Amino acid sequence: MKIAIIGSGMSGLACANRLSKAGLTPTVFDKGRGIGGRMATRRADGGFQFDHGAQIIPSETEGFRALLEEAKAAGHVADWDSGDGKPHVVGTPGMTALTKYLAHGLDLHQQTEVTSVTQTNAGWELTADQPLGIFDHVVCTAPVPQTNKLVGPALSDPLDRVVYAPSLTLMVALKRPLDAPATQTNPTDALAWIAHDSAKPGRSTENCWVAQASADWSATHLELSKDEIATRMLDLFLTHHRLDATDVAYATAHRWRYALVTEPLGQPYVKSHDGTLYAGGDWCLGPRIEHAWQSGTAIADDILRSA
Ligand SMILES: Cc1cc2nc3c(=O)[nH]c(=O)nc-3n(C[C@H](O)[C@H](O)[C@H](O)COP(=O)(O)OP(=O)(O)OC[C@H]3O[C@@H](n4cnc5c(N)ncnc54)[C@H](O)[C@@H]3O)c2cc1C
Structure with missing residues (x-):
């Protein structure tokens, strides 16, 4: 059975990993x-180095906790005591590590933007800047x-009720240590979350x-x-910590x-009908x-049930 997965984030890789463990060979495009x-x-x-997307890996379900334990034993995630009184789990040496662990041995094609997915008599035809092949699923x-x-x-249900909030993220490297908590949650401030990324386990920075x-x-x-976002967020960060521009070695921003x-x-x-x-x-x-892991895993289980 030929299966194409679009996306090598947690959901795509959870799906691909489970299918691969069941003996299938999905192809992942990102x-x-x-x-x-x-x-x-x-x-x-x-x-x-900065984790500029997800910061920590909370877990509530048994299945996901089991994955984290397995990844911890293999050295791809670790506990982080940030001093805020809450136990955190993070990827190590960076947040991508958990997805890299799931991706091990998979057929991955990065820098491949899927631009069309068309149903033909032979199956689903995928295209990027060139044809990617025909797939059963x-x-x-x-x-x-x-x-x-x-x-x-082609889907049986509309997705329009899903809503996202954006996130603007500042990455800043300072020239010297800063005496501030490793995590700061300030829900009512412009900078709602601040983390000392280098304080996470396994960082070389x-x-x-x-x-x-x-x-x-x-x-x-x-x-x-992005430059303007970086300038404004850096200004907020420096004011918050009573620093000035001479303390900064590097700063940039990302728009999610x-x-x-x-x-x-x-x-x-x-799914489709x-x-x-x-x-x-x-x-x-x-x-x-x-x-994301739950969704990708549930899709893999459904494909395996129908196989
Ligand atoms: C700033 C920020 C902070 C966060 N903090 C946390 C946190 O601390 N803890 C937590 O649990 N969650 C956090 N999250 C949420 C978490 O990151 C997501 O829930 C999770 O990573 C989503 O995984 P996903 O696979 O569903 O989607 P994604 O990670 O978005 O993966 C989708 C993939 O699809 C690819 N793609 C899209 N279109 C195409 C195309 N046409 N062709 C090929 N590839 C394509 C993209 O490149 C991407 O890699 C945070 C998110 C952000 C942005």
């Missing part, structure tokens, strides 16, 4: 350079606007920090240029247009990595 989607780690000149795990564009009309703007601030400033799901679909996946095309992702169940 438009990004690196795998992991929003579980992203940015490396910059100067030896700096297709699983699309892109965020809803992109999924809608690619496969929306020292003074790298990540700050995420609140949903309101992000929505208001979403269309500014579809960052956190605020209104999920409420079911683990959607004939059951050969699936769409899933965190947006099915909620805003977290675990929701």
